[in-house]
Amino acid sequence: MVTRRAFIGILGTSAVVVAAGGVALSQVDQMPPQAVEAWNGPAPNLRDPRVRALSYALLAPNPHNRQPWIADLREANAITFFCDRTRLLPETDPYSRQITIGCGAFLELLRMAAAEQGYRAEIVAFPSGDWPAGAVGDQPICRVVFVADPSVVRDPLFAQVLKRRTNRATYDDLPVTAADADGLHGAVADLPVTFGWTNAPSRMQQLRAIAKKAWDIEMGKDATYFESVRVYRITADEILRHRDGLSFHGPFFWAMNRLGLFTREKALAGDQLARRQAFDFINPELAHTPAFAWLSTAGNDRRAQLAAGAAYVRTNLKATALGLAIQPLSQALQEFPEMLPVLAEHKRAVGVAESATVQMFFRAGHASPAEPSPRRALDDIIRA
Numbered sequence: 001m002v003t004r005r006a007f008i009g010i011l012g013t014s015a016v017v018v019a020a021g022g023v024a025l026s027q028v029d030q031m032p033p034q035a036v037e038a039w040n041g042p043a044p045n046l047r048d049p050r051v052r053a054l055s056y057a058l059l060a061p062n063p064h065n066r067q068p069w070i071a072d073l074r075e076a077n078a079i080t081f082f083c084d085r086t087r088l089l090p091e092t093d094p095y096s097r098q099i100t101i102g103c104g105a106f107l108e109l110l111r112m113a114a115a116e117q118g119y120r121a122e123i124v125a126f127p128s129g130d131w132p133a134g135a136v137g138d139q140p141i142c143r144v145v146f147v148a149d150p151s152v153v154r155d156p157l158f159a160q161v162l163k164r165r166t167n168r169a170t171y172d173d174l175p176v177t178a179a180d181a182d183g184l185h186g187a188v189a190d191l192p193v194t195f196g197w198t199n200a201p202s203r204m205q206q207l208r209a210i211a212k213k214a215w216d217i218e219m220g221k222d223a224t225y226f227e228s229v230r231v232y233r234i235t236a237d238e239i240l241r242h243r244d245g246l247s248f249h250g251p252f253f254w255a256m257n258r259l260g261l262f263t264r265e266k267a268l269a270g271d272q273l274a275r276r277q278a279f280d281f282i283n284p285e286l287a288h289t290p291a292f293a294w295l296s297t298a299g300n301d302r303r304a305q306l307a308a309g310a311a312y313v314r315t316n317l318k319a320t321a322l323g324l325a326i327q328p329l330s331q332a333l334q335e336f337p338e339m340l341p342v343l344a345e346h347k348r349a350v351g352v353a354e355s356a357t358v359q360m361f362f363r364a365g366h367a368s369p370a371e372p373s374p375r376r377a378l379d380d381i382i383r384a
């Protein structure tokens with residue numbers, strides 16, 4: 001959920017109370033339980049191990065929570081996994097690199113959930129050939145065969161799957177230590193990715209400035225800004241209707257919405273209040289970030305991006321186990337033309353070779369737990 005702090009000062013609490021019409025404020029516009037029911041794990045009556053594994057996989061972190069996933073179950077004991085081309089982000093993610101990372105995270109959770117049930121997930125990437133260069137094709141990302149194997153190794157990180165969150169809060173002043181970073185690094189040691197991090201004040205300052213510059217470029221360009229606005233889900237009603245995208249709910253946003261001050265239609269029409277607030281969202285986050293970390297790969301083909309997704313979700317799960325909060329800040333990594341100079345500057349600042357690719361860049365710290373984000377119904381991603 002996007003927090004309300006960026007809007008504070010625009011509208012006093014009294015207006016919220018008036019709009020709420022006397023209903024207990026804390027009860028107004030809560031996250032609809034049905035939108036987050038996936039975080040309770042699969043229903044006990046689900047018997048098919050593939051479907052049970054998919055119930056966990058769809059909890060993967062993914063850009064703008066678009067959930068671009070299709071799982072075809074028509075072949076016995078196998079899942080053919082496609083990327084849903086109606087759920088891409090062509091402006092902020094022109095080559096669908098980030099979308100592919102989300103698919104890699106999905107596959108890693110699928111693999112872990114299969115193992116948990118005593119199945120080895122045999123994953124063959126792009127069994128019908130690669131996608132066209134730089135695009136998402138009709139070809140499946142992979143075919144996953146579930147092979148019963150009592151010796152399959154369970155992953156200790158699986159215990160964190162239902163607890164994992166993206167946490168956009170302001171983080172406490174508690175430091176992220178070298179031991180924390182070692183823990184995160186250890187979670188990706190078997191994958192073809194390189195882990196980096198810093199908590200050094202001068203470097204933090206430099207990276208904060210780059211992240212802010214990148215944010216302003218994304219918010220300042222109409223095409224990229226409106227791409228996000230189109231997936232704003234404002235109030236519990238909209239969240240429940242879509243169960244994806246960027247959630248805004250609670251008494252404050254509800255009142256802003258009911259008073260007509262913050263609606264998707266208005267934001268899409270170019271409302272300056274919404275735009276100014278979007279520019280400011282990142283400021284409190286950056287001001288309260290004790291550490292940054294990143295994952296890079298030597299190449300940047302689809303397999304590298306899938307590996308980066310596996311690595312990122314493992315990092316997020318390990319962070320959960322360590323009591324750390326993390327949040328990606330992807331703007332500086334985006335490949336649309338206006339961002340390219342900042343992308344190069346960011347790569348130099350994190351010390352990654354020009355020929356390599358920074359796949360994920362994220363803040364890390366300690367914070368109160370974040371609420372779960374919505375997920376579409378399992379049936380919506382299954383083709384049976």
Ligand SMILES: Cc1cc2nc3c(=O)[nH]c(=O)nc-3n(C[C@H](O)[C@H](O)[C@H](O)COP(=O)(O)O)c2cc1C
Pocket residue numbers: 059060061062063064065098099101102105164165166167168245312327328329330331372373
């Ligand atoms: C490739 C990728 C890029 C992301 N970039 C951002 C980002 O720039 N800012 C942010 O707040 N979250 C970012 N996220 C996190 C997603 O928004 C988040 O995973 C999604 O909303 C679902 O929420 P959850 O992780 O709490 O389940 C990114 C996630 C992925 C996989």
